[in-house]
Amino acid sequence: MNQAADPGTLALLKTVSTATLTTLLYKRGFRNVFIQGARPLRTGQRLAGPAYTLRYIPSREDLDGVDAFRDPRHPQRVAVEEIPPGAVLVMDCRGDASVASAGSILATRLQVRGAAGIVTDGGLRDAAGIARLDMPAWCSGPSAPTNLIRHHALDLNNPIGCGGVPVYPGDIMVGDDDGVVCIPAHLADEVARDAVEQERFEAFVLEEVERGATIIGLYPPTAPDTRARYKAWLAQRTS
């Protein structure tokens, strides 16, 4: 992880939606930041933290028997023990959800160690157990088989692909009910600030829409008076 993630930024990011963030990143030229296929195991949870990555390659019969886990240097187990508090374990499973990438015991250990969450483009086993944790998790779906059947844990904290998205260690992973966005590390602060402002404006828009306003001219605010009404609305809220 190249730089410590700013705690204030992370706090802001937990209050904004992935929908808003993907739009702000699109404005900056980023089209591919949403982890495709990663769904929350439980709805209503939020995630924001720097990525700590684990890469799986396809397993091989002579290397990935059940005894593989007896090795104290097995990267999956090392990952769980060495991930920094507040970080998000992001796993590259090549989008293969036919087996698990982790289970509830490891997820519990991650929670005890203070990890912020799990993001994987593979499956999770004992998914109901993981869903009961406070620490949130996003994956392709529940999948019972042990990862050894298809995956060989290779290395930690190198850049990976996850759900079709490049994830560099330290990138900020933000999750909500829609899914997970990966914010390039150097953009996290400015995107967080803009997102808060954007969502403030959208709260105003939503109130207007609920009162019957047309979308045209309001969203985006191309009508001359929209900005003025927004300022008035803002003033009223903050007074």
Added chain:
Amino acid sequence: MNQAADPGTLALLKTVSTATLTTLLYKRGFRNVFIQGARPLRTGQRLAGPAYTLRYIPSREDLDGVDAFRDPRHPQRVAVEEIPPGAVLVMDCRGDASVASAGSILATRLQVRGAAGIVTDGGLRDAAGIARLDMPAWCSGPSAPTNLIRHHALDLNNPIGCGGVPVYPGDIMVGDDDGVVCIPAHLADEVARDAVEQERFEAFVLEEVERGATIIGLYPPTAPDTRARYKAWLAQRTS
């Protein structure tokens, strides 16, 4: 929309299941009326209304920047403002759910304007927000990225494909927890009537089955006495 949908028909269609409707359409030779991959954002909701269509083609970088929405004639925004009350916004996203086809602000506007619901073979963003509306929505799943990244809104109320199904403007879209069926407009009335009758019979069948009756001869009613018992059951219910 070639013809106004009959309100009585729509009321009937909200009481019957998509399972029944697909069978009745199959009897009439229609094999491909169920929107593949469209799941309800919230269970327990019902939909019945004529289709108002929006077609997306793949987006192009020079045409579909974030400023595209500033154009008051942008078809997605026009769709939301011009859809007739009671109609269903049906979107052709070529089955691509990697981005959204709409979000909660537009969905709220649709609800305020009296639309009956949303059906898309793409994603929906801020899906939790849309799920809280009274107006129901069916889609391929939550997806945060703005539609501009992949979709260019092209035109309104032309025939489209949605979830592999042909949808002509004015066709009647009916939705429940299983998904959404598209009834060719000219068949809606007769199919609605038959569906009510079919479901009445199936209520009888279900009671018989719960009491221990065999399926054979009962469903379909090939045994000589099934029709007689059904008539008696009907008489008892309506007396």
Added chain:
Amino acid sequence: MNQAADPGTLALLKTVSTATLTTLLYKRGFRNVFIQGARPLRTGQRLAGPAYTLRYIPSREDLDGVDAFRDPRHPQRVAVEEIPPGAVLVMDCRGDASVASAGSILATRLQVRGAAGIVTDGGLRDAAGIARLDMPAWCSGPSAPTNLIRHHALDLNNPIGCGGVPVYPGDIMVGDDDGVVCIPAHLADEVARDAVEQERFEAFVLEEVERGATIIGLYPPTAPDTRARYKAWLAQRTS
């Protein structure tokens, strides 16, 4: 079904997870026992019972009209009437979920007849109705269209593929929230015993992890004292 499934074994299997079972089968060389893509219609249910199979091939227009169900020998209907109490109806739909493989009336009949559950790699129609039954069901998802549109029920209780897994009549199907595992019949007893022991050990591990223990040396128990602490924990629990 070659042999009667042992009731004690089935009772044990209803208490253990599919995650544990896939690992124990992997230890015995079985990599492909988890029905890919079969999700529970309702969470929190458990399944254990011998497989009773139904094979579908693609339907043909002249053989699979709606009248096909009038034939009292139609294999789908025969399956529902002849499945032994306690057995699981496992259907081979070639992974095609564009139509249903059964609906709520047949599912209700299955429950009345004492079947243990439904497992299919196709869809289920009136899925909400099936989900309300006590008898659990796993499938690729809700799908309204009648099976006749794509499937021709061909034969009963022959070996099939389901979700990519070989299923021989009499194999033991075990289901939980993660999905369904197929245990080759001759291994059910020993795997059940081992699974109970393995889950007892994992209960100990989970307590240790919740108290802050490291995974390394504990899971698997390669550290010298792990086994000793486990014995003490066991003694305390059973005293």
Added chain:
Amino acid sequence: MNQAADPGTLALLKTVSTATLTTLLYKRGFRNVFIQGARPLRTGQRLAGPAYTLRYIPSREDLDGVDAFRDPRHPQRVAVEEIPPGAVLVMDCRGDASVASAGSILATRLQVRGAAGIVTDGGLRDAAGIARLDMPAWCSGPSAPTNLIRHHALDLNNPIGCGGVPVYPGDIMVGDDDGVVCIPAHLADEVARDAVEQERFEAFVLEEVERGATIIGLYPPTAPDTRARYKAWLAQRTS
């Protein structure tokens, strides 16, 4: 095989195209007769013969080791030895081309025994060797791994699915460079006759088009004089 295929019919079918046959079957209500994904290993070959089927289910590690082929009753080997002369070996591989369904030695044996050809929705190994035979083969593509890795040969001459199409033993398989069509056995004679007539007409149409005629009114022959000119063309050819 319920009935012997008529030699005259087979001879006619080797002269007509799968394109023509699918249209004639569509006219009779059959939409799903073309084996999806089956490509010829060598272009320029023709096939016509009754189907002799082999069904594979997913393999299981304890049943499908390399020694499985030592069993003289192994269905794949029995198929090769018992297929009637003139018949087509049609294999159901569940569309899985990650391994082979047969190789060049078995294909050579099939040719020696007088089989008409091979059709599979799986792979073929040593495909170049098979392509050099006089007996034609259609498959999803070359694939080196032995079938045992994924497939368990289960039974012979039962109805199967192949490339999404129902294939009943005795159905007539016809192949050309476009692929393979499966003609329901009872329709083979009439479809063959109609196909010859249809292709005769299309030869006329093609000549007209090459001379500059418009498609409209010619193909289909809705213009009043098209039939007349066709008759003259026919008379000239046969005189």
Added chain:
Amino acid sequence: MNQAADPGTLALLKTVSTATLTTLLYKRGFRNVFIQGARPLRTGQRLAGPAYTLRYIPSREDLDGVDAFRDPRHPQRVAVEEIPPGAVLVMDCRGDASVASAGSILATRLQVRGAAGIVTDGGLRDAAGIARLDMPAWCSGPSAPTNLIRHHALDLNNPIGCGGVPVYPGDIMVGDDDGVVCIPAHLADEVARDAVEQERFEAFVLEEVERGATIIGLYPPTAPDTRARYKAWLAQRTS
């Protein structure tokens, strides 16, 4: 078609590769211009011409029987008769190659009428016959069934998606053995010029590489002397 395509530009585009063109368009910000999945029916052919589009939606049983072609206004047949000389028929089949989008008679008529070629993300029937024409064709592969089984020809010369790419009428389609690129109409002239220059430079690079030069500093020409050597090479060639 908004503007006539410049004949000189088309002539240049027939001499350059789709590889070069996609790079030049990427430099201008276009990432999605290569028709995914469209393969040439015959290698060694070149294509350059403006797009004339035909859109298919899913077919419907009551609208798309075999008699549909008797209608002189059927859009597929109108397309073939009205496409301007030199234009490319580009068809939107929603990537569905299970049926054909055209056959050899229509392709012959297109050639007679002077069309430049065919591009489709669906199949082509009697593909061997089309491959023998001088007019080139790119498609997802040979597929015998008539388009009516899956496709309803809807309209002509509206923007479409083809192989995941937006295609506007008048865009310039360029094809070679790698596949087909769609150049936005307004960029065709400048991209053609740049492509010729780029390929001239690559001819120089290839000669250098064949003589043993390293790629580094040569391609791209970051080494100080690369440009000088290229100028000398150019001077020698043109002298």
Added chain:
Amino acid sequence: MNQAADPGTLALLKTVSTATLTTLLYKRGFRNVFIQGARPLRTGQRLAGPAYTLRYIPSREDLDGVDAFRDPRHPQRVAVEEIPPGAVLVMDCRGDASVASAGSILATRLQVRGAAGIVTDGGLRDAAGIARLDMPAWCSGPSAPTNLIRHHALDLNNPIGCGGVPVYPGDIMVGDDDGVVCIPAHLADEVARDAVEQERFEAFVLEEVERGATIIGLYPPTAPDTRARYKAWLAQRTS
């Protein structure tokens, strides 16, 4: 590369088929050694050499513009300049063939530098140009767009996945018309020897089959006299 590949072994491996090799590896417990989806650009070529790997992750707009190639440390270019003579460039493109992983200029440089071949689960651009080289190449298919659009070249000579198969640097890649097999480095010598013997036996089998022998008892040689006849055949050949 952990160990130098034995030249004698490589010479043997160029004479045997991937079909034979996958069977011999299956006998040793390896089920997943065949690079799925990698097809030869030209038939009739053979490959045998140790793997030199290049890993791509998804590209990111700010890192992978066209100027990325100006960096002399760009891993794709470094790979081409540093691959040892006789080695095979194996690329991990996550199975994404929508863009190229290399083109004809780099392939030519590879040939000049003595590389044995190219294996990729992505596309290749200017594929016709690569096919004309003496050095063979296997890929998912021709694809014109530059790799930068989807791929970021990350690192060299680390273990990767390619076509679903684990490839460790130094593993021996063997290719023929069926495709490419990856032999774990430590097994190459013994597998090569066994393959030569196996193919010698299969040459005998093929002759027997061509003369009319049954497969049963011959292949595998379970009949008592098969081994004896094989010995006689061998003696005759070598005398």
